[in-house]
Structure formats: C-alpha cells, structure tokens
Amino acid sequence: MAKVSVTSVELPPRPQLFDFHGVSMTEYFTQRWETIQNFQARPDDILIATYPKAGNTWLSYILELLHFGQSSSEHLTSVPLYLRVPILEVTIPSLEPGTELLDNLSTSPRLIKTHLPVQFIPKSFWEQNCRIIYMARNAKDIVVSYFHFERMTFVHPEPGDWNSYFQRFLEGKMVCGPWYDHVSNWWQKKQSYSKLHYMFYEDLAEDTGREIDKLCCFLGLSPSAEERETILGKTQFDNMKTNDMVNFSRYKGMDFKISHFMRKGKVGDWKNHFTVAQNEEFDEVYKKKMKDPSLQFRTEL
Ligand code: A3P
Secondary structure (H helix, E strand, O other), X not given: OOOEEEOOEEEOOOOOOEEEOOEEEOHHHHOOHHHHHOOOOOOXXXXXXXXXXXXXXXXXXXXXXXXXXXXXXXXHHHOOHHXXXXXXXXXXXXXOOHHHHHHOOOOOOOEEEEOOOHHHOOHHHHHOOOEEEEEEOXXXXXXXXXXXXXXXXXXXXXXXXXXXXHHHHHHOOOOOOOHHHHHHHHHHHHHHOXXXXXXXXXXXXXXXXXXXXXXXXXXXXOOOHHHHHHHXXXXXXXXXXXXXXXXXXXXXXXXXXXXXXXXXXXXXXXXXXXXXXXXXXXXXXXXHHOOOOOOOOOOOO
C-alpha cells in the first residue's frame, strides 16, 4: 500500500480496526499493551479521561494552567500540549510512546491523558488512589467531531463517507469502542471510586468558570481571582485555536487543509450534519443502549 505524505513526513497507511478484548482498537493503541498495563502511576498523578473528541485537550489545558500557569510559563509557550500531557496508551509514528513520555515528564503532578475504556485503565491508578477526571460529551456532537477528526488524522482509520460513518458509530465500531459503553461504564465507576470527578462538555461550555470552580474543589486548588480570569481567557475556543502549542499544528500526522483539530467547539453542531431520518434512528438506538436514567446528556444549550 502506498505511504501517505503529509508536509514532507512519511506516514504509514491508515491503521485497521480490530476487536481487542471486546473493544474496537488499532495497533497504535494496543502495540505496547503489556507496558501500558504495567504502567506505574504515582499517588499525585491526575488522569484526564474522555472518549475521543469529548474535549480532552480543552480540559487538559485548563488543568495545566491551574497547576503550572504561574510557575512554568516558558514551558507552556515552547512545548506542545501533547508532549506536556501525554496520552498514556498511544504509540504513533514520529512521537515517543506515551508511557515513555510520561516516564520522562518532570512536572509534578503529572497530568496524564487517556481515551481508554475504564476496564483497560492500568491497575496502579486504582492502587495509588489517583485523582481521575472524566469528561463526557453528548453522542451526537461526538460522532460529528470524530468524523471530521478522522478525515484529517492519518493515524486513525479511514472514515469513509458521513452516512457509513454514522452507521459505524451506532454499531460502536470506533477506536475505543462504543461511546455508550464508555460513558456508562465510567459513570458506574464513579459510584464506587470516590476520587473520580465526572463532568460534561456541555456544562463546561455553558459556564466555564463554574466548572473550573468545581475542578478546584475536587483538586484542592484555590487560584486567585486574577489567575482564574487568565485561565478563562486563555482557554476560550478562539484563543486555543490560534495557540500553536495547543492546537496540534505542530503534529505532522494531521492535515489542516482537510479540517482543524480545534474545529468548531460548539454544542449542537450535529444539527448541521444529521438528516431527519438519521436523527430518528439515532434516538431509537440511543434509547435501547442507554438504560441508566441517572446519566443524562444535553444535545443543545
Ligand atoms: P469539535 O470538533 O466539535 O470542534 P478532544 O480534545 O477530546 O479531541 O476534543 C476535541 C473537541 O473539543 C473538538 O470539537 C474541539 O473543537 C473541542 N474543543 C477544544 N477546545 C475547546 C474549547 N476551548 N472550547 C470548546 N470546545 C473546544
């Protein structure tokens, strides 16, 4: 198969999805599985967990500014976020594996990004009683965001056209498995693991300050009013979109001519993509798969 060339970097062909312990994955998420499973978490590590496209980058940047905004501003302006908050499970071309980046990370606490379903989280995180923040986003906006992301990201499977992608999402054949299981199983974990803060993208979009206050309460942080204002400004969508250290423009596995990593940042963009029939089908499937009435999502604000 011909290799894809993006801005002079040779990339391998797009990866294939395969079943991995009951979850669709690609080799980029599984190839160093033993090392990932044996990863040694530290008690002060903070795990930032999301299904893909639920706003992990946004949340990671907020957490980074809360922890290090004052002390290491040079670091923040010279090293891309994907190196400062590494993805635990990922081994992709032209980047050191996540576990190695984490082993060499000098920050304390370490902020660790993951998209893994809860059952795949290395056991040391539970043993060390680490703080975990899970952010969920409504499924309709996820499928749209994921589609555009996979169009422009060569380290993900080829998405095909919108209609077939939509069907594949309903079947749960996406990297990291079905959205329904991901958000529901993490929600269930929250009932038994007290150091898990479960939050929603839609709430963060509605009132970022309020959600930052809740995060601070969970993390035992008390930023000054001025620091809080600075964080609110820096993490606004338009500011993140033009910040080369957080917008992934430094990463060569994405083609920004196709789409942007910081694409729209809206609640309700699904309305610009779903047909009426697709929306009805989606709602039908949703009703069957989402049985827990205590887990509710908003698809518009
Ligand atoms: P869209 O594709 O809908 O724009 P992740 O970081 O988990 O991959 O999630 C990416 C999604 O979060 C993208 O959604 C991106 O635009 C959105 N996002 C990132 N930063 C944001 C911000 N500051 N405000 C709102 N949305 C943001």
